[in-house]
Amino acid sequence: MKEFLRTKGFKMTPQREMIFRSFFELGEHVSVDELYDKVRSLDHSIGYSTVWRNLKLICKVGLAEEVNLGDGITRYDRVTKIPHGHLFCLTCKKLEEFPVDQLVGVLAETAGERDFTPESFKIEIKGICKDCLNKSEEEIESEEDNV
Amino acid sequence: MKEFLRTKGFKMTPQREMIFRSFFELGEHVSVDELYDKVRSLDHSIGYSTVWRNLKLICKVGLAEEVNLGDGITRYDRVTKIPHGHLFCLTCKKLEEFPVDQLVGVLAETAGERDFTPESFKIEIKGICKDCLNKSEEEIESEEDNV
DNA sequence: TTGAAATTGAAAGTCGATTTCATTTAGAAA
DNA sequence: TTTCTAAATGAAATCGACTTTCAATTTCAA
Incomplete structure (x- = not known):
């Protein structure tokens, strides 16, 4: 180094x-x-x-x-070396990755069609991860119990 | 309104x-x-x-x-109503758009496979747009002239 | 018309990112 | 090895976009 x-x-x-x-x-x-x-x-x-x-x-x-x-x-x-996208949980801010090799291929084509010279690609999905979804469902259930 | x-x-x-x-x-x-x-x-x-x-x-x-x-x-x-991606020129900061309907479909699948509930998708390509690429080529040419 | 709640403009505050500056250090050259 | 110059460091100040505060004003439902 x-x-x-x-x-x-x-x-x-x-x-x-x-x-x-x-x-x-x-x-x-x-x-x-x-x-x-x-x-x-x-x-x-x-x-x-x-x-x-x-x-x-x-x-x-x-x-x-x-x-x-x-x-x-x-x-x-x-x-x-491996391009990847991000799954960003809006609740717990955790970041997961997923492979995007074929998607990047499509994007490179798209750029080429528009005479755009790509330097980097960004693919993100924001939402709620499995863990947070389960938690919020539990909350809803316990609220129902309180009725 | x-x-x-x-x-x-x-x-x-x-x-x-x-x-x-x-x-x-x-x-x-x-x-x-x-x-x-x-x-x-x-x-x-x-x-x-x-x-x-x-x-x-x-x-x-x-x-x-x-x-x-x-x-x-x-x-x-x-x-x-129409989902779109962004082409962002690093030189002139101009933002172009391109359609991403089928890509978003793929991403929704990917999210589903991971039990991730998507709320939004972001697809970006950063690079150099056609205009800026032409300009920088002209600069290189004029530099060559100066030799 | 009236009064509570929303809205406004100016100014101050927030907060992560970035720069300044005096001092120290790395490492190439002698 | 010693010397010297550019790079690197740490503390503090600064930057700049974003956000909030607050007193005064305005909207609009009652």
């Missing part, structure tokens, strides 16, 4: 090492605050802006990309 | 009348600032927060919905 960054003109530091490592350990859809909390638990002296800047750097060197779901929080998603 | 709002418990005012009318005249993907500018040109005394609140109201009564493209600006899109 040190070499990888060096070839792009960046230096390695202990903070950067820790931030990069923590980001990849946390997995998918990491927010600045989540990463900051994790890194802070390892090194209390690390600054918020350092975490933020390094998250941006991870994107700049192509290892992650921003995910924006309209809830005011920017999340960072590791770039993998 | 006055009656429509009344049935939902809202009152009509001259400002509201003007804001609603202007929103629908502006067409698709309207930002608060765009609408504020337009309304201001008609009535200089109208406040920003009034425009903002009425844009929210238009959403609340189901006539528009928020569109979030990750550039920090919330846009408001008139609700039509």
Whole structure:
């Protein structure tokens, strides 16, 4: 990783090492605050802006990309070879993924038909996940009991 | 429109009348600032927060919905019967639309398979539009001329 | 006509994202 | 190894879009 960054003109530091490592350990859809909390638990002296800047750097060197779901929080998603869509639960804010390879093919065609050069695709479904749906049904049942 | 709002418990005012009318005249993907500018040109005394609140109201009564493209600006899109995706040009920020009826069908299936109850679908392609691509090609050509 | 509730405009507040700045550090060059 | 310059850091300030507050005004049902 040190070499990888060096070839792009960046230096390695202990903070950067820790931030990069923590980001990849946390997995998918990491927010600045989540990463900051994790890194802070390892090194209390690390600054918020350092975490933020390094998250941006991870994107700049192509290892992650921003995910924006309209809830005011920017999340960072590791770039993998496999394109995927998001299922975003409006109740518990959980994010699930699903494969979209064939859909992306259709979208690329659509773009091509309009002389549009695509750089990225975003496919999102917002709604209620199974768990939250079950919970709200239980609530309704208990309300009925109270009548 | 006055009656429509009344049935939902809202009152009509001259400002509201003007804001609603202007929103629908502006067409698709309207930002608060765009609408504020337009309304201001008609009535200089109208406040920003009034425009903002009425844009929210238009959403609340189901006539528009928020569109979030990750550039920090919330846009408001008139609700039509026809579902559509967005082509967002990263260079000129222009937003084009394309039909997605069959894609949405596929997505609804996908959600169903995961016991996820969908409320809305978002399909976006970010990239470079035809016009901007032509411009950047021209720039490259003129750079070559300079060699 | 009247009064409660909704609406308005200006200003202040919120909050995540981003920048500033003085200091420290990495690592290439001597 | 030492030196030096650009990069990186941490704290704090700033930005900017969005949202709320509050006193005054207006709507419209009774």
